[in-house]
Amino acid sequence: MELTKNEEDYLKVLFMLSVEAGNDMVGTNHLAADLGLAPASANGMLKKLTEKNLVYNEKHGKWVLTDQGKSIALQLIRKHRLWETFLYEKLEFTWDEVHEVAEQLEHIHSKKLIEKLDKFLGYPEFDPHGDPIPNEKGKYKAVRKLTLSEVPSGSTCKLIAVKDSSAAFLQYVSEIGLGIRSQIKVIGRQAFDNSIRIEVDGTEVQVSEKFAMNIFVVTV
Amino acid sequence: MELTKNEEDYLKVLFMLSVEAGNDMVGTNHLAADLGLAPASANGMLKKLTEKNLVYNEKHGKWVLTDQGKSIALQLIRKHRLWETFLYEKLEFTWDEVHEVAEQLEHIHSKKLIEKLDKFLGYPEFDPHGDPIPNEKGKYKAVRKLTLSEVPSGSTCKLIAVKDSSAAFLQYVSEIGLGIRSQIKVIGRQAFDNSIRIEVDGTEVQVSEKFAMNIFVVTV
C-alpha cells in the first residue's frame, strides 16, 4: 500500500508522540497541534487511516497505531535517520541543517534505495543526533542517551553525537581528536570541579564538566 | 518561488519536448500525452503557469517557456542527472534502475543539498546515460553522443556511458578494464569486420564493432 506524504507524516508523528507520552494515549488535538493543523483536519485524516487499518480509536479520541501502522512509522524514522547520517557524514551538512532536508528525503519511495544507502553508510546504528536507527525490521538499540559526564571512571564509551553545535565547540572537539564513533576511555575525574581525564587514541586529555555534558556517548 | 512537484514536472517535460521538437512548438495535447494526462488538465495547469510567468502561449495552444521557466527546468534536469550519477556510482544501482528513483529525488528542495552532492560526486559532466549535467547556472556541454565505433583511429576519447546494460556486457566491459570516465585511445581498425584495436590504461585490446557500438564516449 503506497501512502501519500501526508498520511506518512501523521503516522510518524503519532508514533513519536506515543513514545514520548509513555502510557498516555495520544489525542486528536495533541496530534493536530504537533502537525500544526486544525483538530478537524487531524480528525478527518485519522478516520481515513482507520479505514486503512493503520490506526484505531481507543476510547473516544485516543489514537493508537496498529502493528502495520507502527511498522510504517518505524520505516520512516529509519529513512529519516539514515538520510541525516548521509547528509552529515558525506555531504558536510552541519548538525542543525540535516533535519529539514531529511524531512523531505524520508518520503522517497524505494526499498532498494534505502538498503543501498544503509550499506553505503556502513550500517550505522545512530544518527548524528545520537538517536538509534531502526533496522529493516524496525528493531533498534533502545539506548538511553548518556553524556560523557555520566560515564563512570574506568569504563569505555563511544561518541555518537554532540549536543552543542557551535563552531567553537566543534573545533575544540576535533582538536582533541574526537569524531563520530571515537572510542573514549574515562580515566578519572577531579572531585573539585568534576573535570574528567579521558583517553582518546592513546593520548590522555583533561576536559571540563561543561565539555563532557555536551558529548553524547553509548557504552561499549 | 517554491513550485509544487506537479508544476515542476510540467516545466521539465515542456523543456525536454521543446528540445526534442527543435523548431516545432509544443502543443497542449503533446504535452498532456507525454505526462499521461488529459488535455484539459494540461490546459488548466498551463494557464496557471502563464499567470506565474513561467510559460507563454505562442499562437493558439503552442507553448514556450520563459527564461525563468527554462532556468527552473534546467535545474530540475541538473538535479535529476546528479541523483542518477549518485545512485549509479555510489549505491550500485544499475543502468535502468536509476531513472525512476531520480524522478522522485529531483523534487527535493535544497540548494545546499545539490551543491554538496555535486561536490561529493566530483563535479561530473555526464550522467550514467551519457547525458550532460547542467551546472548551477544551467550551462552544459552540448556534446553529440558518440559511440566508440564512430571515433576515428588515432584519437582519444573518454567513456561516459554504455548503451547495453546486460550483465554479460557489463562484465565484459569491466574485464577489459573499462569503467566510467576511462580514457580510450583508438589504435586502428580492421577493414574486414570493423573490429577496433584500443588502448586502455596502457594495454591494447581488440573489440568487435558490436561492442564498440554499445560504448558512449566524448572526445577529449
Place this chain on the structure above:
DNA sequence: TATAAAAGTTAGGTTAGACTAACAAATTTA
C-alpha cells in the same frame, strides 16, 4: 452531582489538480 472547561466531531467551504463531455478553432484534404 451539576456545571464549566476541555477535547473531539460534524458540517460546510476552499484549493490544487485531476477527469469527462461538449464545444470551438485550426489545419488538412478532397
Place this chain on the structure above:
DNA sequence: TAAATTTGTTAGTCTAACCTAACTTTTATA
C-alpha cells in the same frame, strides 16, 4: 474552398487535505 479531422478550450465533477464555525461528548471542578 468546403468538409473532415485534428487540436485546443470550457464547463462541470471528483478527491485529498486543508480550513472555520458550530455542536457534542468527556473530564474536571465548585
